[in-house]
Amino acid sequence: MFSQFFLLPIVEKTAETRCKDATQASSVKASFQTMPAVLLLLGQLDTVDMKAENAMLGQVRVQELTLKGKNVGVDPFQLDAKDGSAVRRSDSLELTGVITADNLADLLKRKVDKVEDITVTITPQSVTADGKVKIAGRQADIHLEGVVFDDDGSVYFRMTKLDIRNALFGKAVIGNFFGDILLINLHTLPFSAELDRVVQKDDEVVLMASRHNK
Numbered sequence: 001m002f003s004q005f006f007l008l009p010i011v012e013k014t015a016e017t018r019c020k021d022a023t024q025a026s027s028v029k030a031s032f033q034t035m036p037a038v039l040l041l042l043g044q045l046d047t048v049d050m051k052a053e054n055a056m057l058g059q060v061r062v063q064e065l066t067l068k069g070k071n072v073g074v075d076p077f078q079l080d081a082k083d084g085s086a087v088r089r090s091d092s093l094e095l096t097g098v099i100t101a102d103n104l105a106d107l108l109k110r111k112v113d114k115v116e117d118i119t120v121t122i123t124p125q126s127v128t129a130d131g132k133v134k135i136a137g138r139q140a141d142i143h144l145e146g147v148v149f150d151d152d153g154s155v156y157f158r159m160t161k162l163d164i165r166n167a168l169f170g171k172a173v174i175g176n177f178f179g180d181i182l183l184i185n186l187h188t189l190p191f192s193a194e195l196d197r198v199v200q201k202d203d204e205v206v207l208m209a210s211r212h213n214k
Contacts, residue, residue, distance in 0.1 A: 007040055007041075012030045012031065012032055013030075015030040019050065020052070023065065024055065025052040026053050028050065028051070028052045029050065029052075032045050032047065032049075033045075044072075045074065046070070047069070047070055048068060048069035051064065052064070053065075057207075058185055059111075059184065060103055060183045061103050061106060062100075063099070063103060063204070069090050069092055069211075070091045071090060073088040073089040074086055074087055074088065075088060083187075084190070084191055087190065087191035087211060089213075090213070094211075095193060098204055098207075099148075099183070099204060099205040100122075101122045102120070104120045105119060107183070108120070111181050115133045116134075118132075122200060122204060123202055128143070129142075135166065138166060139166075142162065142163065142164050145160050148205050150195045153187050155182075155183040155186075156181060156183060157180070191211055192211055193209040193210060193211055194212050195207065195209045
């Protein structure tokens, strides 16, 4: 009874602190269930329910990040591992990340040289962005289109079209000018995960990954 009332909150608070530090999240809430709670000391979690807001997932900041699991066995000494070794077993372990249009705009500002004042629009069919960029010392308007896709455990943003409009240069159309931008490498998570789905919705992209038991 002592461990159920005192040990469980301590473990939850520790997990919240570690997750917040690792993801630079604005807030993290963890809820674990284990009977008896003393099994927490051995890394046994009957249920896992964690939610982080405004967190970094790989290279991109996500509005919301959730982790849900059942019958999860963790290595208490490897919780910060980036090679999948933190989780020894699980009946299920699912990770969901929500990337907003503002999150993608922030990523493009950081990854695309000299781009400014960029705004992003996400629909189920496309991702578009409009902004300004300096070319040869002159400011030009840009419009780009792209898609979010996965490849071998990583998630990328690929530009499929770029229009540059400027009084000096006229209009230029360049395909895939910036190359693919890495959003997330799932191989660097504390647990082994495979991407299940990437879904574009209005104003957001939802990533769903899980630990696949071999």
